[in-house]
Amino acid sequence: MPLRLEIKKKLSARSDRVKCVDLHPTEPWVLSALYSGNIFLWDTETSSLLKSWEVCELPVRSCKFIARRSQFICASDDMRLRLYNYNTMEKVKDMEAHADYIRFVEIHPTLPYILSSSDDMSIKLWNWEQNWDCTSSFEGHAHYVMMCKFNPKDTNTFASASLDRTIKVWGLGAQQPHFSLEGHDRGVNCLDYYPGGDKPYLISGADDKTVKIWDYQTKACIQTLDGHSNNVCSVLFHPQLPVLVSASEDGTVRIWHAMTYRAETTLNYGLERAWSISAAKESNGLAIGYDEGTILIKLGHDAPVASLDTHTGKVVWAHNNDIQSASLKGVTSDLADGEKLDLLIKDMGSCEIFPQTVQHNCNGRFLVVCGDGEYIIYTSQALRNKAFGQALDFAWSAVGTGDFAIRESLARIKIFKNFKEHRTIKAPISSSEGLFGGACVALKGPDCVVFFDWNEGAFLCKIDVAPKVVYWNETQELLLLVCDEQAFILKYDKDKVDAAIAEDSVSPELGVPGAFEPEHEITDCVTKGQWIGDCFIFSNIAGRLNYFVGGNTMTLCHLDQQSTGPLFMLGFLPKEDRVYLMDRSRNVFSYRALLAVLQYQTAVVRHDFEAANTILPAIPESEHSSVARFLEAQGYKDVALQVSKDPDHKFDLALDLGKLDEATKLLDAAPEQDRDTTESTTKWKRLGDLALANCDLDLAERCASNAKDLAGLLLLHTAAGNRAGISALAANAVLQGKFNVAFISFFILGDVEKCFELLLDTNRIPEAALLSRTYLPSQISRAVRLWREDLRQVSDRAAAALADPVEYPNLFPDLDWALKVEEVFKCNRNKVVPATEYLTAKDDLDLDLVSLMKQTHTDNSLGEKSPIRAKFGSTQKHDTDSSVNQVLSCEATDTKTIDHDVHATPPLKCSVDDEANAILQNDFGNDDDDDDW
Numbered sequence: 001m002p003l004r005l006e007i008k009k010k011l012s013a014r015s016d017r018v019k020c021v022d023l024h025p026t027e028p029w030v031l032s033a034l035y036s037g038n039i040f041l042w043d044t045e046t047s048s049l050l051k052s053w054e055v056c057e058l059p060v061r062s063c064k065f066i067a068r069r070s071q072f073i074c075a076s077d078d079m080r081l082r083l084y085n086y087n088t089m090e091k092v093k094d095m096e097a098h099a100d101y102i103r104f105v106e107i108h109p110t111l112p113y114i115l116s117s118s119d120d121m122s123i124k125l126w127n128w129e130q131n132w133d134c135t136s137s138f139e140g141h142a143h144y145v146m147m148c149k150f151n152p153k154d155t156n157t158f159a160s161a162s163l164d165r166t167i168k169v170w171g172l173g174a175q176q177p178h179f180s181l182e183g184h185d186r187g188v189n190c191l192d193y194y195p196g197g198d199k200p201y202l203i204s205g206a207d208d209k210t211v212k213i214w215d216y217q218t219k220a221c222i223q224t225l226d227g228h229s230n231n232v233c234s235v236l237f238h239p240q241l242p243v244l245v246s247a248s249e250d251g252t253v254r255i256w257h258a259m260t261y262r263a264e265t266t267l268n269y270g271l272e273r274a275w276s277i278s279a280a281k282e283s284n285g286l287a288i289g290y291d292e293g294t295i296l297i298k299l300g301h302d303a304p305v306a307s308l309d310t311h312t313g314k315v316v317w318a319h320n321n322d323i324q325s326a327s328l329k330g331v332t333s334d335l336a337d338g339e340k341l342d343l344l345i346k347d348m349g350s351c352e353i354f355p356q357t358v359q360h361n362c363n364g365r366f367l368v369v370c371g372d373g374e375y376i377i378y379t380s381q382a383l384r385n386k387a388f389g390q391a392l393d394f395a396w397s398a399v400g401t402g403d404f405a406i407r408e409s410l411a412r413i414k415i416f417k418n419f420k421e422h423r424t425i426k427a428p429i430s431s432s433e434g435l436f437g438g439a440c441v442a443l444k445g446p447d448c449v450v451f452f453d454w455n456e457g458a459f460l461c462k463i464d465v466a467p468k469v470v471y472w473n474e475t476q477e478l479l480l481l482v483c484d485e486q487a488f489i490l491k492y493d494k495d496k497v498d499a500a501i502a503e504d505s506v507s508p509e510l511g512v513p514g515a516f517e518p519e520h521e522i523t524d525c526v527t528k529g530q531w532i533g534d535c536f537i538f539s540n541i542a543g544r545l546n547y548f549v550g551g552n553t554m555t556l557c558h559l560d561q562q563s564t565g566p567l568f569m570l571g572f573l574p575k576e577d578r579v580y581l582m583d584r585s586r587n588v589f590s591y592r593a594l595l596a597v598l599q600y601q602t603a604v605v606r607h608d609f610e611a612a613n614t615i616l617p618a619i620p621e622s623e624h625s626s627v628a629r630f631l632e633a634q635g636y637k638d639v640a641l642q643v644s645k646d647p648d649h650k651f652d653l654a655l656d657l658g659k660l661d662e663a664t665k666l667l668d669a670a671p672e673q674d675r676d677t678t679e680s681t682t683k684w685k686r687l688g689d690l691a692l693a694n695c696d697l698d699l700a701e702r703c704a705s706n707a708k709d710l711a712g713l714l715l716l717h718t719a720a721g722n723r724a725g726i727s728a729l730a731a732n733a734v735l736q737g738k739f740n741v742a743f744i745s746f747f748i749l750g751d752v753e754k755c756f757e758l759l760l761d762t763n764r765i766p767e768a769a770l771l772s773r774t775y776l777p778s779q780i781s782r783a784v785r786l787w788r789e790d791l792r793q794v795s796d797r798a799a800a801a802l803a804d805p806v807e808y809p810n811l812f813p814d815l816d817w818a819l820k821v822e823e824v825f826k827c828n829r830n831k832v833v834p835a836t837e838y839l840t841a842k843d844d845l846d847l848d849l850v851s852l853m854k855q856t857h858t859d860n861s862l863g864e865k866s867p868i869r870a871k872f873g874s875t876q877k878h879d880t881d882s883s884v885n886q887v888l889s890c891e892a893t894d895t896k897t898i899d900h901d902v903h904a905t906p907p908l909k910c911s912v913d914d915e916a917n918a919i920l921q922n923d924f925g926n927d928d929d930d931d932d933w
Contacts, residue, residue, distance in 0.1 A: 003243070003257060003264055003354065003372060004392075010285065011044045011296035012269070018289030020062045022072075023280040023296075030278075030287045031072055032294045033063040039074055041086060044285070044296050051089060055082060062104045069128075075102035075116060081126070093132055097124060104147045109155055113172075117145035123160055125172065138170050140177050146189045153197055159216070163187030167204055169216060181214050183221045192236040195281075196320065203244055205232030211246045213261070223261045227254055234277045240284055241299055242320065242354045247274035253288055255299075259354070269295055282565070282584060303528070304582050305355050308571035309364035309380060310530075315570055316348070316367060316380070317586055318355035323348040323369070323383060328573060328580060328588070338560045341580075341588045348383040351376065361396045361404070368404070370394050375406065377419070387419050395437030397454055398472055405454075407435040413443060415457060423457045438472035438479065439492060449481065451516070456501055460511045463490075473531035478519070480529070480536055487522040489536070489548075520551050528569040533602035537579060537593065539569040545579060545591055547598070550605040552633045554626075557591050597623050601630050621645055628653075651683060655690055660699060663687050667706075681707045688712060701725075710741040718748065723832070734758070750829035752776050756783075765790050777818040781806050814850050821849045 017035035024031070028044040037058055041051045058077035065072050066083075071092060073083050079102060083093035098118035106115040112129040123145055125136040143164035151157045157178070159169045165184050168177040186207035194201035200217040211225040211232055230250035237244050242258040253267040253274055272291030279286050284302060288295040306317035313329040326343035335341065356371035360380060367380040375394045377387040389406065397403035402418040410432050413425040427443055427450070434444035440460060441452040449467055451460040465488060467481040481488045493515055500512045507513075522536075524546065529538025535549040537556070543566075545556040559567050559581070567581040567589060578590045596618040603612040619627060628644030631637070632653065641653040647666055654663035667683055674680055688703030697716060704712035710733050717725035730745035739762050746754040752775045759768035760783075769783035784804045791799040805812040833841050 003241075003356070005241070005243070005255070005264065005300045006298075007265065007267070008298045009269075009295065010298050011042060011047050011294065013040075013042050013047065013049070013295075014293040015040060017291045018275060018294050019059060020276045021278045021287040021289040021294055022064050023278050023283070023285060023287050024065050025067050025280050025282065029065075030294055030296055031063050031065060032289060033060040033074055035059040037076065039063055039072075039084075040294075042294060042296075051086070053084060053089065056080075061102065064105050064107050066107055073105055073107075073114060075105050077101045079118075081105070081114075081116060083132075095132060097126075097134075098122065103145060106148050106150060106158070108150055109152065111155070115148045115150070115158060117148045117160060119144040121145060121162075123148055123170070136172065136175070138175060138177075140168060141166070143187065146187070147191055149191055149193055151193050152195055153193070153200070159191055159193070159202060161188040161191045161204060163189075163207075165206070167191055167202070167214070179219060181216070181219060181221075183212055183214075184208050184210070189232060190234045194237050195239045201237070203235045203237060205235040205246055205248075207231045209248070211235055211244075211256075213244075225254075225256055225261060225263075227263055227266075228252065230273075233273075233275050236277055236279055238279050238286070238299070239281045240279075243299070245277055245279075245286060247277045247288060249273040249275075251290075253277065267297070271295065300356070302566060302584055303568045304584060304586050305358050306570060306582055306586070307358045307360050307367065308573075308580060309360045310571050310573060311364040313573050313576070314364075314380070315580070315582075315588065316358055316360075317582070318351065318358055318369070319586065321350050321352075321354060323351055323355070323358075323378075324586075326588070328576065328590075330576075335590060337557060337591045338589055341590060343588060357394075359394075359396065361401060362398050363401055365401060368394055368396070377404075393435035395435045395441065398438045398476060399454070403454065405435060405437065405441050407432060407443070413441065413452070415441065415454060425452055425457045428459060428462075433466075436467075436470035438470060439476035439494070442467075442470050451511075453497065453501060458501055458506045458511075459508065460497060460506070461516050462511065463516065471529060471531055471536070473534065473536075475533075478531065478534060479516075480522075480526075480531070482526045482529075485523075485525055487524070487526045488518060489520040489522070490516045491519050492516055520548070522548050522553060524553060530569070530571050532572055532574070532595070532598050534605055535598045535602050537569075537572055537598075539567065539581065543567075545569070545581075545593075547593070549598070549601045549630070550634055552630070554630065556593055559591075594619065594623055597627060600627060604631065604634055604636070616643070625649055655686060658690070658694070660687070660691055660694065660696060663690075664699065675706075685709055685712075692716075708736070710736065710738050714741055714745060721832075721835070723749065730754070750825070753779075760786065763790075775822075777805075777815055777822055780804075780812075780815075814854075817850045817853050821853055824849075824853075 011030065015032065015034060018032045019035055020033040022031045030042045030044055032040045032042065034040065037054065037056045037060055039053045039055055039060060040049055043050050055074055056076050056078050060074050060076045063072055063074040070087050071083055071085050073081060075081055079096060079098050079100060081095055081097040081102065082091060084091055097116055098120050100119035102116055102118045104117045108114065112127055114126045114128065115123055116126065117123045121139065121141045121143065123138040124134050126132055127135045141160065141162040141164050143162050145160050145162050148158055148160040151159065156172050157169060159167055161167055165182065165187055167181040167188055169179055170177050184204065184206040188204050188206045191202060191204040200215055202214045202216045203211060204214065205211050209228045209230060209232060212221050213223040215222050228246065228248040228250055230248050232246050232248050234247040235244065237258065243264060244256050244258050245253060247253045251268055251272055251274060255264045256262065257264055271293055274288055274290050276289035277286060284299045286297050286299055304317055306315060308315045314325055314327050316323065316325045325346050325348050331341055331343065351369050353369065353372040353374050353376065355369045359368050364380055366386060367378045369376050369378065373390055373392065375389055375391050376385060378385060391406035391408060393407040395405045400417060403416060405413055405415045408414050411427045413427060413435065414421060415423045415425065429445040429448065429450060432443050432445055436442035436444065441454060443450045444466060447466050448462055448464050450462050452458060453460060465481055465483055467483055469482045471480040476494060477492055479490050479492055481490065497512050497515050500506050525541035526538045527541055529536055535547055537547040539545050539559065543559045543561045545559055546553050547556060561567055565583050567583055570580040570582055572579045572593060574595045577592060577594050579593045581589050596615055600612050600615040600619060603615060624643050625646040628640040628649060631640035631643060637653050637657055641650055641657065644650045644653065651663055651666045654666065664687065667687065670680060684703045684707035688700045688707060688709065691699040691703055697720065701713065701716050704716060710729060713729050717729060726745050726748055730742050730749065733742035733745060739758060743755055743758055746758065752771065756768055756771055756776055756779055759771060765783065765787045769787050772779040772783045781804050784802050788799040788802050803811050805815055809815065
């Protein structure tokens with residue numbers, strides 16, 4: 001039966017004729033040697049050209065990575081070998097090697113040796129540790145030597161292919177060949193050794209259009225493969241798969257079964273002649289060089305063929321045709337996450353077919369191996385054959401020990417009960433592509449999946465998605481359909497299905513309506529996974545180990561894949577509290593995942609809080625914070641606050657719940673060394689905002705102080721009418737360099753002198769001059785003098801344009817009256833207007849004090865009533881102590897502050913209580929004489 005290998009094209013890069021390709025053993029790189037004399041380095045993951053080298057103007061016929069030196073070597077028709085560092089692109093060595101075209105170079109797997117074969121009919125051995133000296137020359141061929149290869153079983157020997165129609169086998173210690181293999185009718189172009197240790201085979205391709213397999217011990221040709229219609233240019237045994245590959249000038253690449261020698265498939269990408277093929281030891285990739293570019297294909301899948309029995313902790317895997325096993329119990333107690341397990345490997349035996357999948361049944365007693373279109377069921381302990389047959393796909397039942405189903409053809413499924421055929425189902429879709437087991441039989445179509453009952457074979461439901469795999473949980477209530485870019489969780493109603501089957505009410509067209517209901521969607525690329533209760537743990541394509549529960553995806557850990565390559569999940573062992581993963585080289589790694597945590601989260605999702613509270617004590621305190629985050633995501637923030645051990649998380653929860661006291665206690669309990677950090681300051685600020693929103697002004701003020709939020713303190717002190725607080729805030733703001741806050745604080749207090757000095761200290765002299773013109777006319781001359789001195793550094797003319805009232809009094813009308821108003825202001829600025837008088841005092845902000853002062857002087861001289869007295873005489877806030885004479889003589893010096901309830905109407909933000917003080921700011925700010933400046 002065929003191997004049915006999945007073939008995917010990973011790279012398609014157009015270029016000039018490619019004479020040789022080579023895959024890097026660890027990096028996703030392909031090296032291409034071009035007939036034009038260039039070498040290209042391609043990235044197979046991004047399909048981009050990483051680097052290129054212009055080697056010479058003649059063809060480059062061969063190139064090889066030397067990964068252990070971060071170099072590659074190439075051979076060209078100018079008869080020279082060149083060595084380059086592929087990281088720095090530096091040419092390390094350039095030497096003349098042969099007397100004619102060099103056809104091929106070969107790297108020794110362990111020693112510092114390189115072989116080169118040439119049209120001069122010789123093979124030379126080079127040693128890079130001896131300054132690239134030619135240590136040996138092998139002559140014996142009668143025509144061009146097209147290729148040479150080291151024997152992986154015995155690296156002291158190598159074979160060469162020549163156009164003299166022979167293959168010769170040589171030893172590094174002798175100048176003459178050990179023997180020759182003859183059988184091709186025309187020149188031999190290529191050869192390769194079998195990479196395993198069980199067969200002494202060698203493969204060759206020639207101009208007679210055939211591929212031959214040789215036994216180099218008996219020197220006999222054991223098989224000849226026909227099929228190509230032109231010269232065979234390159235052949236190889238794949239290092240991972242039981243296939244051999246040949247490339248020909250007929251433009252095709254043929255893949256043959258390595259055991260049956262049957263042609264599995266023929267590839268033709270329309271790029272004209274195929275010249276070279278290459279495969280890496282630890283991957284399923286195959287690089288092909290054509291006349292018109294480079295192709296990289298992937299044969300099969302990278303995931304190891306393995307299965308973990310979660311009942312016994314035994315993992316079984318296939319290595320080629322050999323079945324091996326190891327026990328995982330007790331080997332991870334002292335290991336760190338991501339550390340490779342040191343396993344005691346047991347050889348169980350060999351399988352007659354090449355395994356492509358290995359899978360335990362529901363209770364772990366039996367093991368099925370599938371491949372080559374066949375299946376063989378073994379006992380899992382002794383690997384005894386239990387049953388076998390031919391099938392395209394195989395699926396175990398989730399219930400019966402010996403119950404399984406096979407996809408016999410595109411339209412037929414057979415169900416077996418206790419290893420005996422039970423029922424045949426005809427597929428209701430035109431073409432089936434896969435089969436899945438579990439609580440129901442699932443048949444995959446091109447764009448759908450169809451479910452059937454195990455017992456009666458009844459059609460249950462058709463779902464319009466095409467999953468790659470289906471996972472059922474242990475209770476058979478939930479299933480996961482894994483698609484390419486997302487996964488869907490469905491709920492299965494077994495009782496409804498059983499009732500419909502018992503009543504014979506299953507519809508042939510609709511099945512059982514409501515048998516499957518969508519629950520959640522996972523927007524992640526799931527590679528492999530396992531249900532644990534209602535929790536699904538899985539690895540994804542991005543290299544993370546996640547679990548999904550209650551509609552939320554959480555990350556257990558990030559997998560270290562830099563050194564190991566991709567890791568594939570085997571399963572979870574509850575008794576070990578660990579998840580096990582395997583890489584392509586069949587190394588096993590483990591990560592911790594506590595069963596108690598998963599069970600607790602499952603109980604919460606099911607709203608079984610009694611069970612959850614029972615499980616919680618079994619969870620270590622180190623995991624309580626992660627559990628609390630899960631509870632928060634589920635909406636149980638009160639419980640999360642009690643469970644969490646993370647102070648930061650508890651603080652966030654306390655804020656979300658509005659528990660100001662709890663949040664304050666958490667901040668007060670912070671270590672001393674953490675109290676002045678940016679994080680602590682931010683927390684106090686957040687708490688203060690919440691306290692302000694809840695009208696807790698005392699706590700808000702404390703939070704602003706601890707957060708050094710001077711702007712917040714200004715708002716709070718202003719709102720509360722806290723004159724002493726604003727005064728202290730102003731001084732503190734100056735010390736901290738918060739000059740804007742300091743200026744506003746001084747201004748609110750009416751201390752315009754300090755505002756003026758603050759502007760001068762911060763070198764804002766023009767602003768100081770304008771302030772003095774509006775509020776402090778006694779300092780105008782000083783401000784102008786300083787402004788001139790500062791401006792002369794830029795322009796003398798501009799400095800001379802500034803007018804001083806001492807020098808130009810005509811430009812400053814009413815300045816004497818403004819000075820009198822300033823004196824009145826200074827005498828009365830400490831008086832406070834109570835908030836209760838706002839409605840009667842607000843109109844005073846629009847008064848022109850200079851005009852009023854002038855009118856008062858005129859009225860007094862005429863003996864009439866003062867306008868100021870007339871304005872304020874009838875108001876409650878101005879008694880006989882606020883007479884005009886007292887204002888003008890500055891005798892009213894009472895600075896007592898009228899108390900008011902901070903919870904009542906906020907006080908007017910004003911610090912004076914007479915007519916001059918009430919209008920000072922707005923009046924001087926609207927002085928028309930400012931135009932003179």
